[in-house]
Amino acid sequence: MTATTDLLGSLLTPTTLAGLPLSSRFAMAPMTRFRSPGGVPTPEVAAYYRRRAEHGVGLIITEGVLVDHPSAGHQATVPRLTAGAAEDGWRRVVEQVHEVGGRIAAQLWHLGSAREPVDGFPAWTPSGVPGGSRPMTPADIDDLLAAYARAAAVAVRAGFDALEIHAAHGYLLDEFLWPHTNRRVDRFGGSPAARAVFPAEVIRAVRAAIPRDMPLIVRFSQFKERDYAARIADSPAELAVILGAFAAAGADVLHASQRDFAAAAFAGSPLNLAGWAKQLTGLPSITVGSVGLTRDFLGSAARRALVDRLDAGEYDLVALGRVLLGNPEWVTHAAAGRLDLIRDYRKSDEDTYF
Secondary structure (H helix, E strand, C coil): CCCCHHHHHHHHCCEEECCEEECCCEEECCCCCCCCHHHCCCHHHHHHHHHHHCCCCCEEEEEEEECCCCCCCCCCCCCECCCCHHHHHHHHHHHHHHHCCCEEEEEEECCHHHCCCECCECCEECCCCCCCCEECCHHHHHHHHHHHHHHHHHHHHHCCCEEEEEEEECCHHHHHHCCCCCCCCCCCCCCHHHHCHHHHHHHHHHHHHCCCCCCEEEEEEEEECCECCCCCCCCHHHHHHHHHHHHHHCCCEEEEECCCCCCCCCCCCCCCHHHHHHHHHCCCEEEECCCCCCHHHHHCHHHHHHHHHHHCCCCCEEEECCHHHHCCCHHHHHHHCCHHHCCCCCHHHHHCCC
């Protein structure tokens, strides 16, 4: 059996991301797991993240963690970043990851229109789109800026190494970026620059609440979970306006989510979304999208392209998502050439937790 260490190449080498030392260029992408009753991560959650960190993932990015506001989300088993029991639970998670030499970032999340109304509290959205949600007022915006800052402060106290702001996939901050859901006529809507104002203010509020040397990552996407063809930017020039606002507000790293990392983001260039993010802003970027979902990937042209594009500087880290659910030791096994211990991703893996 052919060892894949040389094939994984620089993906296995230590690096730094916005000053944070990492043991490899692999990150774990955020994936909601519904294992935190009452919003509090349990010892089981700590063991879950520890196992991936001790098997070659340089940076763990947690599942989305709801910020401290009743509009953020409704699920009782999705974790929160609030003072008290949730903070203590996350401190245990961080300690477990650090114990095996890993680094971990908390992802700050607000569901926007994906939040179901609970106890008469409706979903908050930029413009009341889709129907049944409530358009946010200027007072609501101020409330959420404070909520993001509070959550960031909790993350700092819990010992996280970095933070990520979720501004992708059709959730609240992305709903401000997308013209279909942002129909505001005030300073928060209209042009790409105006649509980026509220997400940029969130970035600025979080940046002010954390140490200056703590990396701040922003995850963004074109596609939405409810619309794969959606776009926040129709050209590199429009994307430059949006990402430039993120950078000016204090983002250190851009996490560009796409369904297939190999897909070109815009016509006329082979660059993927992470490549454009890095080229347009000069910030380091993370690519993600269907990496390693089948064992055959490791011997494919797609794997070779993944490494070659990393070596060429198109992006700085590669995030693994669904493949880590059923294969927590994926990086270790791939590096050792133990392909017999790696299995293809299956939908049922999403119900597992080990």
